[in-house]
């Protein structure tokens with residue numbers, strides 16, 4: 099395999115340290131790559147008034163693969179207060195650079211795998227029929243539509259007249275909201291396009307076929323949200339019937355799914371959902387396999403792909419003299435990148451090394467020991483971020 103160039107996007111807070119440790123593991127695992135650093139995050143908002151500078155977009159345009167740590171986001175007003183004084187009064191408004199990246203490059207397919215590592219003390223357990231404790235093995239891959247739906251940003255408070263008039267053509271609007279003064283209305287739309295819905299569904303079915311999952315579950319709410327959820331489920335039926343007859347298509351409602359995932363999570367394989375329900379169901383499953391220290395993701399577009407842990411910048415822990423956070427979520431995200439670049443053999447070695455460390459149980463970060471995240475956890479026996487990475491390197 100020829101040498102790869104990866105755009106490293108450390109971002110803020112713990113994003114920086116988990117990315118640094120991950121690159122160290124990738125080097126030791128024999129991944130032949132050069133990393134060019136892209137500026138992104140809070141520092142660039144404060145200094146330049148743009149958390150996602152054009153030069154970073156250009157790097158991704160050129161190299162197409164990004165490995166992203168995490169960023170700090172703050173509400174609009176708080177963000178304005180931290181802006182460099184020379185930039186105030188220019189009407190600059192903060193918006194999240196990771197959302198910006200997903201939109202700029204149309205990274206519409208988000209993949210969030212959740213699988214159990216044997217021996218992880220954070221694994222979900224339940225009581226079986228005879229009263230015995232059971233530890234079901236979770237192996238679920240969530241496909242989340244990443245650009246549309248409720249997170250598409252098409253929303254108003256006190257909607258303009260033309261929107262209000264449009265809404266008033268719907269009998270349900272007249273019946274349920276016709277009496278509300280327009281300035282008291284807030285509207286957030288949930289728009290699905292057939293193209294993007296088809297892309298996420300196909301990606302889910304193809305993944306199921308490639309990795310031998312027997313079912314694809316559409317997790318929406320078509321009985322109530324008839325148009326968007328309904329369109330997604332109907333399209334799933336068409337795609338399955340036409341091209342994926344060997345894979346079962348299941349249909350669950352998001353609310354029921356959140357209950358079932360603690361009753362029988364081992365039943366599910368590939369799950370596919372719109373933006374918000376995908377966000378919710380993936381956090382639900384992540385909670386069963388260890389939480390934020392283990393939750394990884396890929397954002398895939400037609401040209402560019404960005405890989406990132408689900409967690410944020412955890413500012414509370416960012417300035418500890420010794421970093422205590424778990425690097426596994428970032429490392430697993432890097433393994434998804436390796437799969438994407440057809441370096442699956444290296445990914446497998448890293449995943450096996452992680453599995454060995456977890457099963458052995460000698461080296462555990464504070465979250466795995468169920469400790470509060472204070473600066474002294476390393477003195478109390480928890481591994482630091484670096485010690486965890488070292489332990490994984492030793493098993494490669």
Ligand code: NAI
Pocket residue numbers: 167168169170171172196390391406407408409410411412413414422423424425427465471
């Ligand atoms: P967070 O994910 O940064 O942290 C929440 C808590 O989870 C932490 O306090 C810590 O207890 C735990 N945690 C997170 N990562 C961990 C790891 N690797 N190992 C062990 N424990 C870990 O979420 P929070 O505190 O809500 O947000 C902090 C900042 O991050 C905010 O500015 C937020 O906007 C941003 N954020 C950025 C994201 C991104 O870059 N994609 C995603 C989520 C939040």
Ligand code: MG
Pocket residue numbers: 377381
């Ligand atoms: Mg989330």
